Amino acid sequence: MTVKSTVLKLRDEYRPDLKTVASLERAIGLSNGIVSQWDTSVPSKRTAQKVADFFHVSIERVYGTQSTKEDPDPIALYRINTRGLSKDEIEEVKNQLRFAEELARKQVREKRGDK
Template sequence: MTIVERVKKLAKEHKISLAELERKTKLSNGTIRRWDEKTPGIDKVQKVADYFNVSVDYLLGRTEKENFEPELTEKDERDIQKELQKIIEGLEGKNGYAAFDGQTLDDMDEEDKELLIASLENSLRLAKRISKQKFTPKKYRK
């Protein structure tokens, strides 16, 4: 799929014509259609990518992922496990925080305990990904 085909696909999904896209991104008339014949400048491609909130790599066909999806590193995984362990320790014992209906983790049956821990772990992973996405500068995104 060429860059023009990808832009047309995105424009169709967002219910916008190429002419309207060019106006909104301050590109001259017919600029996008000429990208089939002439290599576009990166600044122009970046404007279109920013408009659709996709990566330049997606428009160029280098990846099929439209958006930057941060990968969790081994360090991130260790941090998640440490934080999860702190939360679990805070929910255990007589002095533990009430986790569900006034129960501590020790009061729960094994199935509920496993579900709660899995939910906490998923929440920590999601929070880590959102944080990485929000605070990673665009120039370092894949």
């Protein structure tokens, strides 16, 4: 899988409102046409990090070296302090964060009319 195809999958997953590659490039702040070059090349670490930050994913995911099925640890993702919590309590916090994230996505889609 090329970096371009990975980035386009991220767009489809996280920002389906950006219908064209050009609109995606503008939203991220990339040069026009740069994403198409990633069919045969790899972006610099700085540019890949810019893309990762835009989608709130790891740079490894942008480069395609991290499985898309891997569920990121919400404790790390949201930098939650778990000091003093039991393992069961930490698991409950993770479940609540996943629920809140999915609810937020659902509400955004509904507001946008995607349902």
